[in-house]
Amino acid sequence: MSAPLIRLNDVTITYERHPAVHHLSGIFRKGSLTAIAGPNGAGKSTLLKAIIGELKPATGSIDRGSFQRTDFGYLPQAAEINRRFPISVADTVMMGAWKNSGAFGGFSQDDMRQARQALAAVGLAGFERRHIGSLSAGQFQRVLFARLLLQDARIILLDEPFTAIDQRTTRDLLDIILRWHGDGRTVIAVLHDFDQVRSHFPETLLIARELVGWGRTDEVMSAANLIRARAMAESWDEDAEACLPEPEAVG
Numbered sequence: 001m002s003a004p005l006i007r008l009n010d011v012t013i014t015y016e017r018h019p020a021v022h023h024l025s026g027i028f029r030k031g032s033l034t035a036i037a038g039p040n041g042a043g044k045s046t047l048l049k050a051i052i053g054e055l056k057p058a059t060g061s062i063d064r065g066s067f068q069r070t071d072f073g074y075l076p077q078a079a080e081i082n083r084r085f086p087i088s089v090a091d092t093v094m095m096g097a098w099k100n101s102g103a104f105g106g107f108s109q110d111d112m113r114q115a116r117q118a119l120a121a122v123g124l125a126g127f128e129r130r131h132i133g134s135l136s137a138g139q140f141q142r143v144l145f146a147r148l149l150l151q152d153a154r155i156i157l158l159d160e161p162f163t164a165i166d167q168r169t170t171r172d173l174l175d176i177i178l179r180w181h182g183d184g185r186t187v188i189a190v191l192h193d194f195d196q197v198r199s200h201f202p203e204t205l206l207i208a209r210e211l212v213g214w215g216r217t218d219e220v221m222s223a224a225n226l227i228r229a230r231a232m233a234e235s236w237d238e239d240a241e242a243c244l245p246e247p248e249a250v251g
């Protein structure tokens with residue numbers, strides 16, 4: 001069995017003291033391909049943001065070994081990306097090379113060549129000069145995958161990569177995910193389509209704020225676990241305060 005890569009130690013993540021993820025512990029192994037599944041509002045996106053370091057746990061810790069923020073390739077939910085920003089397809093893809101060139105280092109001829117290659121690999125050869133606002137949802141998602149290809153990260157986190165995407169694009173992007181897994185990268189994807197999870201993702205983390213199951217997909221995605229996840233989500237008290245240590249009294 002491969003080595004642990006990211007370890008969650010009793011992680012609670014809050015928004016204004018209300019827990020979105022509650023006392024979660026477990027391990028993502030090196031080279032694993034894991035789906036994160038769970039009902040709406042289960043804390044899936046929040047967990048991804050904490051893994052890349054965008055959110056800090058209120059209690060508990062996330063052990064990333066020697067990996068830094070720049071070692072993670074991250075695809076946020078489409079709704080979180082502003083496509084009105086006046087930027088070309090090529091520049092969007094080359095932003096994946098920032099880790100290599102530095103934000104102010106400018107892009108090299110080689111970055112441009114690699115961007116062209118990455119766009120060709122996602123079926124968008126010739127789209128370099130297009131404005132990102134002029135693309136369809138599926139084309140834009142292909143551009144974001146091209147950016148991830150260029151970034152060449154060892155750990156890739158995807159937040160609902162197939163939402164509002166046509167079947168053909170979904171299949172093409174799924175192939176890229178499976179290739180990343182075949183290359184030995186660690187891939188973690190938040191997914192809503194349970195058939196997709198069962199068909200392509202060997203491991204699943206099922207959450208409803210708290211852990212429901214984590215392990216082999218065929219075991220975790222059992223009918224009993226899915227019913228339990230739904231019941232946990234429905235009975236969750238949105239106003240519950242996190243069980244954080246009280247600040248020490250001064251004096």
Ligand SMILES: Nc1ncnc2c1ncn2[C@@H]1O[C@H](COP(=O)(O)OP(=O)(O)OP(=O)(O)O)[C@@H](O)[C@H]1O
Pocket residue numbers: 015019020038039040041042043044045046047
């Ligand atoms: N920026 C925020 N400020 C306050 N509360 C938030 C914020 N983002 C998420 N939440 C709350 O945290 C909880 C978990 O949200 P999160 O988006 O992580 O769930 P999710 O499992 O990704 O949901 P979905 O499947 O609907 O995308 C929800 O109750 C949500 O309302």
